[in-house]
Amino acid sequence: MIRTPLRPLARILRAREKGENPDVIEAENLAQRHAVIQDAARGRAQGRLTIMAMAFVVAFGAVGVRMGTLAAAQPTEPSAMASSAAIISQRADITDRHGRVLATNLLTHSLYAHPRQMVDPEGAAKKLAAIFPDLSLERLQKDFSGKRSFVWIKKKISPEQMQAVHDIGEPGLLFGPREMRLYPNGRIASHILGGSTFGKEDVASAEVIGVAGVEKAFDRWLRDPGNDGAPLTLSLDLSAQAAMEEVLANGMKVMNAKGATGILMEVKTGEIVAMASLPDFDPNDRPRPLLKGDPSDSPLFNRAVQGQYELGSTFKIFPVAQAIDLKLVSPTTMINANAPMKIGKYLINEFRGHNYGTLSVTDIIVKSSNVGTVRVAQLLGPERQKDLLEKLGFFEPTPIEMSEGPTGKPLVPKRWPAVTSATVAFGHGLAASPLHLATAYATVANGGKRVTPTLIHDRTRREGEQVLSPSAAHTAVQLLRQVVIRGSGRSANVEGYEVAGKTGTADKPRPTGGYYGNKVVSTFASTFPASDPQYVLVLSLDEPSAIGAGGESRTAGATSAPVAAEVIRRVAPLLGLRPQVEKPLPMIERPLDDELKLVSN
């Protein structure tokens, strides 16, 4: 940069010649120089100011945005601290549909020992054996005096026992916290809940894992911390379940049965309100599974879901309903039901060698005629019969949310010749669980829309496909109502609840082949009230025999049906189902004073 001199000689000389003041020139140049310097300084200051302003804008903007978000967001506690309270229990509770607890957790302690830190191993072993009678003294002494540095003594101890162990005063005995699973209702709903056990164990904590039933099927869900401690709400109703188990246990005793099972299902939703299988067990102290013999003799066996029984005459309604649906017959169509009937080399007989002659379709169901049902099934043909049974869910395991669900696969004949088609029509040759039957009856009672059984309350579900037309399904329910009014199910009639159902007595198959002559499975499948079906009840007794006025009887009409009636009598009011009372009599006005009668025709 060329610096301009303040007093350039040329201009000064010229100014002196003209007699002007040369200092003006100097002042002018000085002013120019100052202006340049000021410009540069201003530029720098402006830059600094901009940067400062930016910094302030950013800082205050950040504060403003933070204040805005704080004001707009939900008030929460600082996240750094929230983790301590969120994890309360590692496994969610299980409740019934009204929120009554079926399974919960309880904090207890486990007891373990560090033998090398023990002061008096001998004395400690003796005192421990006195507190816990189930521990062997020799074993404890051996553990404490050996080389081991760590010994588990008890997985769960009560607070009283813990205090007693504290009182020993042995520093080598230590406690670890344990969350244990508690089923406060004991045996009620034991098969549904299943049970739980400890998985990976540690001194500080142990994993609780489900071993059966809902506990196993929903193991992941129950342990998911993302549910925020929400309980698993089952569709069961605790009081209905308890009442049903009580009635079933009494019925089993009166009917001398080996086992019993009952399923009560909501027709519209497929939700299971009560499901029991006797004998049962206590899930707090789950017995070990049988290692030999028939697994169905174990109390762990869930007859309702895992059982595979030929369900007998309860199946008769399916071919009849299908034939009505296809307009092949009507309830009044007369069918030749002369017994015995010959199919190939097999003879189809009626119960106790009856011969009903010609029967209407209604009477085939009411009198439970095997031959009549076979004739109706022959009208359908095996293909259509198979198709309906498949749509009703008899060919695959039920989709119930229990770990045992997939094991209840029905035994379906591989080939479908004429004789199989005939026997399946009256419920022999196809073995399914009572839950299958309940689902199929619910489908019929639901106006022919397919129902899926579920144990979860209030879940949104898809509308089922239409398996039967609503009118055929309605007619089928009316036929079932006739069975209870004047047929084999008369003992199941409950005043006010319009029970509609079908009895079924099936001989038990021998493991060696053939059938037992004196062992049966008697089943009563029903829906009520018939005018607007709300619930389906399937009740099955294993090897019952009722001793009544006419001697010993094993038919379902004498064994399962009365027990089912008692179940409905007890449970329906608990579910808030009002009895249907007769239509009120018309009110008759007092005659008019002038004796005038109004008559209309």
Next chain:
Amino acid sequence: MRSVLYLLTTLAVMGMAFWAYRENYATQAALQEMTHVQREIGTLREDLGVLRAEWSYLNRPDRLRELVNLNFEKLKLVPFTSDQFVEVGQVAFPRPAAPVVSATGTDAMPIERPAGFPPMRPQERMP
């Protein structure tokens, strides 16, 4: 004038610093209290879980049934049956309340039901 301004600014900064210092400690105290309260909530929830388990254990249907059988003489409770449903029209209106006697008696306590009256049935509680 300028020095007064400087003095005031310095005082303001010191005041703000003191306020921020106190605020910092107050926040820490609040956080500590919150941890404490949360731990308390945790133990209370645990207790609640125990109480809930105990409640459902004491109310298990088996025990209630046993208690009903033991106290049958006094309570006369029988299973709920269908004939206990009645039409709303059949339920009698409550009698008009008796005029309150400005009694000096000791038994002026309001009681919901007179002694000897049967206990409330479930449907009576329904609206």
